Amino acid sequence: MNHEVVGALIIQSHKILLGQRSATRAFYPDVWDMFGGHVEPGEHHEQTLMRELQEELGITPTEWKYLETLRLSLPESHEEMIVHLYLVTAWRGIPFNHQPEEHSVIHWFALPEANQLPLADPSYPMLFARYLELE
Numbered sequence: 713m714n715h716e717v718v719g720a721l722i723i724q725s726h727k728i729l730l731g732q733r734s735a736t737r738a739f740y741p742d743v744w745d746m747f748g749g750h751v752e753p754g755e756h757h758e759q760t761l762m763r764e765l766q767e768e769l770g771i772t773p774t775e776w777k778y779l780e781t782l783r784l785s786l787p788e789s790h791e792e793m794i795v796h797l798y799l800v801t802a803w804r805g806i807p808f809n810h811q812p813e814e815h816s817v818i819h820w821f822a823l824p825e826a827n828q829l830p831l832a833d834p835s836y837p838m839l840f841a842r843y844l845e846l847e
Contacts, residue, residue, distance in 0.1 A: 715786070715793045718760040719748040721779065721843055722800045722807070728826050728840055729807055731768070731815030739786060745832035747815075748795075757796045765800070769818070770810050775802035779843060784833055799843050 722729040735742040749764040751757060758776075765771050782795040809818045821829070823844055827837040 715791065716751045717748055717793060717795050718751060718757050718764060719746045719782075719795045719797045720761060720765055720773075720776075720800045721746055721797060721839065722765075722803075723844060724801065724820075726844060727820040727822055728844070729769075729818060729820055730826060730829070731809070732817045732819075733832070734812070734814055734816050737814070740832045742830070743832045744826070744829040745815075746797075746836075751796075757798075760796075761798050761800075765803070768809075768811050768814065769805075769807040771803040771805040771807050773800045773803045776800045782835065784835070797839070 729747070730744045731747055732744050733740050733742060747765060747768050749760065749768070751760045752763075755763075757778075761776065762773060765773055777799045779797045779799050782797060784793045784795060786793055807818065809815055823840055826840055831837070
């Protein structure tokens with residue numbers, strides 16, 4: 713079974729907004745991750761992007777760009793996660809942690825700082841470096 717999700721690489725002033733996943737999460741507990749979530753039945757990817765960022769951060773994206781689709785293996789499972797990744801560079805509202813049960817902390821990081829974190833996937837430093845220059 714595949715899990716289809718939308719991920720948002722949120723960048724402003726050469727910094728990346730990441731959330732530390734709660735230690736109680738079933739997948740990827742206690743690591744730093746991008747924001748986003750599962751695509752609901754009948755939902756377009758951009759609708760998922762909007763909904764998830766409103767639910768998790770209280771922001772409404774106003775400028776975004778589709779980047780790529782990643783296929784990641786879920787830890788301790790034979791399942792795969794399909795991530796439709798978007799770069800988000802402008803929004804209405806101020807990012808705030810609206811779902812502390814999902815992310816215990818949110819924080820802005822410069823690239824060198826982000827790369828030192830325990831990240832949800834080993835491909836993230838390469839992704840961050842590739843897309844940070846597109847801001």
